[in-house]
Amino acid sequence: MIRLLVLVVILGSSSAAFVGxxxxxxxxxxxxxxxxxxxxxxxxxxxxxxxxxxxxxxxxxxxxxxxxxxxxxxxxxxxxxxxxxxxxxxxxxxxxxxxxxxxxxxxxxxxxxxxxxxxxxxxxxxxxxxxxxxxxxxxxxxxxxxxxxxxxxxxxxxxxxxxxxxxxPDHGPALYRLARSLESRGQSEEARLLLDRFSALKKRQRTxxxxxxxxDPLEPSPLPLPETGGLHWLKVDVVPEREDARAVVTIFSGRRTRRQAVPAGVLRLSLGAVKRVDAIRVDWPDGRHSYRIDVPSGREIVIKEVGAHVW
Incomplete structure (x- = not known):
């Protein structure tokens, strides 16, 4: 298990992904x-x-x-x-x-x-x-x-x-289900081609x-939080299972949200005037995630990919 980086995070303005x-x-x-x-x-x-x-x-x-x-x-x-x-x-x-x-x-x-x-x-x-x-x-x-x-x-x-x-086109479950349906109706040639595509994707872990x-739950559009010279801070040590893994850290405090992709290295930011955050979420590459709830500023916490959850 590789300790990829230490991240010091602040709340601030950021874009969030929304659906529809x-x-x-x-x-x-x-x-x-x-x-x-x-x-x-x-x-x-x-x-x-x-x-x-x-x-x-x-x-x-x-x-x-x-x-x-x-x-x-x-x-x-x-x-x-x-x-x-x-x-x-x-x-x-x-x-x-x-x-x-x-x-x-x-x-x-x-x-x-x-x-x-x-x-x-x-x-x-x-x-x-x-x-x-x-x-x-x-x-x-x-x-x-x-x-x-x-x-x-x-x-x-x-x-x-x-x-x-x-x-x-690389939707694994759809490839597999269509192949099995066609196979059950005797269309074995097309079914075989679809199963070959599914197997190739699975080997490359791309299904x-x-x-x-x-x-996923609805989240509000984030509001910016003005920085105030680093009055409060929070350090998050992200520990993935694979050395080359990347994660995304999101911090929630009321309506304010900060979403930060995690590369190797150290990112130093400030919480501004915020003394406590409601939640921290780490999204791992395979779709799992880890949470910490009600975290005070001035702390260093470790979040490991081991034991992460799926929605």
Missing amino acids: ASETDSTLWEGAPEDAFSAHNRAIAHWGMGMYETAARDLESISSAYPKVVAFRLNLAMVLLARRHYDESLRELKETEIRTPNSPRVQYLFGRCLTGLNLETEAVQRFELAAVLDPGEPAFPLGASESLSALGRTAEAEKALRRVLVLR QAERSPYD
């Missing part, structure tokens, strides 16, 4: 005070650590206190879905759909809940609507293909899988996971 045009809309977070963002950050960190019951309890409390904040309810729906509480998740999704009827995330999550309840026909309709709202996301035809297959609509399921591969960015 509707999800950059500030109305999703309208009415949320600063202390609610801090509680929300800790809830999402609990979720990321696999502490679903704690995360659900925290998000239920936040959503009850601020019922008009759409993003809080939507993240609650997602953690309920992760716990397979499909009926409760659907209840929250119905509330959010009233406010955000054109959200591809809402339609996609409806599809996943309905799949969990074995309501495959309704699930297909939701996945297809999500695909209309965001045609470039492969998770939507992938979800539709699963429900179509369960309904015995094999030709349509294969068509949906081919759509996934148009959007992302795409099924997880979509729409499965």
Whole structure:
């Protein structure tokens, strides 16, 4: 195990990745005070650590206190879905759909809940609507293909899988599922070619996971935090499993977020006036992540890739 770097981090302005045009809309977070963002950050960190019951309890409390904040309810729906509480998740999704009827995330999550309840026909309709709202996301035809297959609509399921591969030719699960479907119908030559592609990608560790960015929790657009001469600081020692691994560190403090790619070396930044951060997340190259919650400034903490989680 190689200690790649020591990182001293500050909060400041940074760009964040968001999915879907509707999800950059500030109305999703309208009415949320600063202390609610801090509680929300800790809830999402609990979720990321696999502490679903704690995360659900925290998000239920936040959503009850601020019922008009759409993003809080939507993240609650997602953690309920992760716990397979499909009926409760659907209840929250119905509330959010009233406010955000054109959200591809809402339609996609409806599809996943309905799949969990074995309501495959309704699930297909939701996945297809999500695909209309965001045609470039492969998770939507992938979800539709699963429900179509369960309904015995094999030709349509294969068509949906081919759509996934148009959007992302190296999508391993789609390659494998389409190959097996074709093989079951006697189309062995095309099935073999697809399995060869899948095997080649797997050897190069380039197969795409099924997880979509729409499965990740909503995060608000970050606000800049003016630097004040390094009054407070935080040191994070990132320890990957592989020497050549790179990670991304994100620090959350209320509405303020700093996202920093981690190269080899030392980066010295300041927390400014912030004395405590709500959460620190390290995203590892294989899609896993590690969290630390409620970290005071002036500390040096070590975050190892060993024991990291998957959403």
